[in-house]
Amino acid sequence: MTGLIRIHRALDRLQKKLWVKITASILFIAATTAYFSPVLYTSYSYSNNARSIANALTGPEGERFTRTLRETGSVTIDGTTRSIPEELAPVLFAEDGSLVDLPLTLTLMLQDTIPTWAPSWLLQQPTTTWVFFCVTTCWLLFITWMNLLLPFILTAIGTAAAVGVAWLVGSRDAMFALGGIGLLLFTFVLLIRIVSLLLSGPNQVLAIAHTVIKEASRSRISLIFIMLLLVILPMLPFWLDPEAPLRHRVQTFISRGSGATFALCACMTLVLACATVSFEIRDRQIWQIMTKPVGKFRYLLGKWLGIVVLNVVILAIAGVSTFLYIQYLRTTSVAPGLQGDLDRLAVQEEVLTARKKDLPNYEPIPEELLADLVEDAVLNDPQNARYAGNVPPTILRGIERQIRREIDFTRRTVPPGVDGDPGMRTFFFDGLEEVIGTSSPLTLRYRLMLGDADETATYKCGFVFNDDPATLQVREYVPTLSHVTLVPPNVVKPDGTMSVTILNFYQRAPGSAIGRIYFEEDDFEVLYKAGGFEGNFLRAMLVMLVKLGFLAGLGICCATFLSFPVSCLCAFTIFMAATIGPYLAWSLEYYVPVEANRVEWSNIGVAIQWLFEMGIRQIARASVFLLEGFGRYRPTNDLVNGLMVSWGTVLGSFLRLSLIWSGLVLVLGWLVLRRRQLAIYSGGQS
Missing domain, CATH: 2.60.120 (Jelly Rolls)
Incomplete structure (x- = not known):
């Protein structure tokens, strides 16, 4: 064991040497360039061919090309003959002979140009190819220059061993799950290192946010939710019905992946927000901070910023992993032949859009x-x-x-x-x-x-x-x-x-x-x-982040005047009320007590019942008025149904939930903290 420790320390010192970092960087850049260069070439070639075919089918001679394609199943454009399966003609052409679905036609005519060694979804989108090229390269370079090369190699070896065992037992899903767990856990460590470096500036708000990140990465309260999410996400494919149509499988995965991400992040946010403030007040640690001196609002703002940055890290990891598996899932076939092509068409036109x-x-x-x-x-x-x-x-x-x-x-x-x-x-x-x-x-x-x-x-x-x-x-x-x-x-x-x-x-x-x-x-x-689906998915993640930002402010506000258990209870109650706000608003249309002038006031029982019903209605109306907006922003439902999450929705949620609601709860917490005697012990063990 002592020898292994010495070897590990020697390798750790080696990875920190400048020449090792430069050599590793060159190798990583060369490897990613060698893989993505032919992918980019094929992607641009595919895009140019698709544009050429589209111009021919919709240009001045489009009717002639379309008629030839419909009658013969093939057409020659720019000296190259392209064909489509004859059995798909009823789907592609209307009864009057016009072309119904040009994107599907292009996909079918160019499917033989896509090599088998690269993901087809990546080849069809040059912009996405560039994004993954840059992200992969930067990810490897950050590993090298953040002194994580040795942990990366060890994690890769351990993950490869686990994947190899899954391969030997013939479980393809287990291979993806085990590989995903190792990749996500290491990426979380890397991003925590990066944000810790970014928050290490000489600023009071950033310093407090930095301590929140350190607390979250060490505290069991937050790590339980984080590890649970990073383990659950790669295992979600296990719970998909293998016999269901491809469209339903993709929709189910989007719903469960995005829903589980938001639910676990929301629980972690509320618990961490309540804990980080209430525990510091209980344990008197806040005295040391306030005597720096740090303003009370800066203190709360730093706590809020730290929790939001932590959510950025988690959403980035969960979002990328969900997105990648969706892209893999869209290329699979549940049904053979023509039905498989129609399933992929339904996914492309109705879900991933x-x-x-x-x-x-x-x-x-x-x-x-x-x-x-x-x-x-x-x-x-x-x-x-x-x-x-x-x-x-x-x-x-x-x-x-x-x-x-x-x-x-x-x-x-x-x-x-x-x-x-x-x-x-x-x-x-x-x-x-x-x-x-x-x-x-x-x-x-x-x-x-x-x-x-x-x-x-x-x-x-x-x-x-x-x-x-x-x-x-x-x-x-x-x-x-x-x-x-x-x-x-x-x-x-x-x-x-x-x-x-x-x-x-x-x-x-x-x-x-x-x-x-x-x-x-x-x-x-x-x-x-x-x-496109890519931008829509990004906007949906941003709306989730905005909602989590409000929950962070809510938990911090509750913790300024309540103990940890009570603040959690209060924050979760408000969270649930805000989530069901739209349903509550709908039910209020049908929950209308009789008018006061129709009540038989001489009957005490009837009068008490009417007062009780009216009280419930007024409480529900107040909850809807204050919190309905939170529940109306539901980006996961839009993703599942292929509906657009517009930038207007992102901006509206930011203005309403971040600037107004989060600002109000932080100001309320500041007013409470300002009048509270922090030198007086407030609960817990002495």
Whole structure:
């Protein structure tokens, strides 16, 4: 053992020598350049070929090239013959012969140009290739110059041994999991070293943040959550259903990976924020800091900054690992042949993208009509006779809300067919200017209900775009299940509008009242591509970081006047209330106690019940007013559904949660700390 220690110390001294660092840096740069140079060349070649084919298919002679490709399955462009599988022609071309999905067509025509020795997703995106080239090179250089070369080699040897054992037993998932655990743990150590170096400047706020980082890397309270996350993430693929469609597997992994990351980071943030302040007050360590002197607000700001920086490290590691496995997962096939290609198409077009959605645009309800309907409802309700024409405003508002709901429901219904003719209703969409001139298809998502029909049976409906019979699409659907259909982008008019007519082929039986199609407000929408998955994933991580920043401020604020257990209880309660804020707001629409003038006050039991219900409603309304915004920012749901997390969302969350909410809770904590006698012992063991 003594000999091993001497060898380790000698190697440690060796890795710190300048010539070793320079030699290792040259070798690392040469290795990454040797690997990524052909990848970059192939990536740019793929991009140029894709651009050339796209220009040919959409240019002046695009109709001729498209017709040739549709009829023969191949086409010659710039002297090179490209082909597509004949069985995919119904998916790629519309009934009128136009090309529906240009991106998928390009992928199929160029799939034979992708070498097997490199990830296909990396070759198709030159920018992403450059990012990974630079990140990998910098990662290796940081290892070298941060004196972590020896730990890196030892970690690599140990991880390789574990992966080798998994390979011998034939477990591919275990190989990925064990390799990922070793890589993530070492990357965490490296990033902690880097941020500690960055926070070592001669500044009071940075110094306090630096102590928080050191505390987090040594404290069992925070390390439990960190290690749990770094171990769970590589093992998530074990829990994916191997028989599920590829799209569902990718969506499940995004949901579980991002959800587990945020949940564990949130718990760690609250516990660490409460512990780092309350323990220093309890153990009198804060006396030494305040006598430096360090201002109380700078003290709290330093604590907040340290926790936020720690979350940056964890989110960076978790985000990169999640992103890499998603890219690996998207290239796998669950179903063979044509179905496998269609699964990858669904993942590319519906999940790993950034889409905007547009709901039907309804004409506003005329105020005169609404007033007449409210008046008729009041006159036809016998209970309103006792008001003698002076109905309270609260009752009038309730009647108006109910009438609006009924009108909105009527607008979202399609009558059944009669005498062999289908029922129909037209819906209008606007604001689709971004789609004009693009090649990616639109996605029409619908989830239809059909009266009292069997929810397991299959029914037919149709869609006609812009009142053009040539655009008719007949589709089968199962009530209550979501379905999608692709729409060529050329159906959007130059002014960015589009109309969709739903045809209801269900024939109503004589004397029957069922058969009408209807849908909820968010269950009939048009989605179109507005960006890539990479940028969308980054923006989602930033929104998570902003939310964690607020939780850090919340925990610090609670710890300034409460002991550790009580501050944790208070902070977690507020966190849960903020998370369910949107659901609470929705339930408040239906939780409305009766008006006070209808309460039988002589009945003590009824009066107490009414006061109790009204108190619950007011508390819920206050919680929604204060905390609803936190729960409305849900980037994981947007990632799972392929919806765009815009920079406006990132900026809005930053302004609302970071500047306003976090600022307010830190100021509140400062006011408490300012008036608190810190020299007085405050709980715990003496």
